[in-house]
Amino acid sequence: MNNNTIEQADEPVIVAVTGASGAPYALRLIQRLARTGMTQHLLLSDAARVVLKQEVDLDLPAEPKLAAQALASALGVDADAIHCYGTRDWFSPSASGSAGIRRMIVIPCSMGTLARIACGASDNLIERAADVMIKERRQLILVPRETPLSAIHLENMLKLARLGVDIIPAMPGFYHRPETLDDIIDFVVDRALSHMDIATPEAKKWGQ
Incomplete structure (x- = not known):
């Protein structure tokens, strides 16, 4: 899975947000993808909605279309590129390999979601979409955010890594001399986008 090169940056991507702490990572990624014009199939867990309200004061409507509009408004991006689905919407393109979606990221990824x-x-729908990525040998990226990590957490990550899943923990580096909280958030998001072969103007690379 890691060796599959995604040549077309305009292909849709599944973005799943769970209840782990780290809502700003998810929002920045959604914003960056929207600015490229890329279509996003957005999956929000119930716990993710709670965390979004707690961490960034974003209270999203329950109705998926209204949630997408509210999110786009908060991020200053075009709502047309964000398609939000309920976690029981089994007719979502995310639920079937025949839809042909080749990339999915769970950011942040809770240990409960990772285990399931x-x-x-x-x-x-989040778990089903991830299962589709694995069975179809497509790209699945998990951005776990937890500390400390138990042996159970580590064993689950090892199992998934051996299946070809990309594990990109929310562990920001500091060699780029971050000056703001945004710089720290961007570090993790840039790494995730890089692994998805998606280039954005804001991304900073080693040596730049």
Whole structure:
């Protein structure tokens, strides 16, 4: 999975947001993708909505279309590129490999979601979409945010890594001399976008 090169940057991507702490990472990624004009299939867990309200004072409507509009307004991007789905919407393109979507990222990824993906639970749309990525040998990126990590967490990540899943923990570096909180958030988001072969003007690379 890691060796598959995505040549067309305008292909749709699935963005899933769970209840782990780290809502600013998700918002920055959604914003960056929207600015490229790329279509996003956005999946929000119930816990993610709670965390968004707690961490960034963003209270999204329950209705998916209204949630997408509110999110786009808050981020200053075009709502047409964001398609939000309920976690039980089994008719979403994310639910089937035949839709042909080749990239998915879970940011931030809770340890509960990671565990359920590792065991193939597929109990909601986020887990089902991740299961599709794995079974179709497409790109799945998980951005876990937890500390400390237990042996259970590590074993689940190892299992998924051996299946070809990209594990990109929300562990910002400091060699780029961050001056603001945005710089720290961007570091993690830039790494995720790089692994998705998506170039954005804001991205900073080593040596720049």
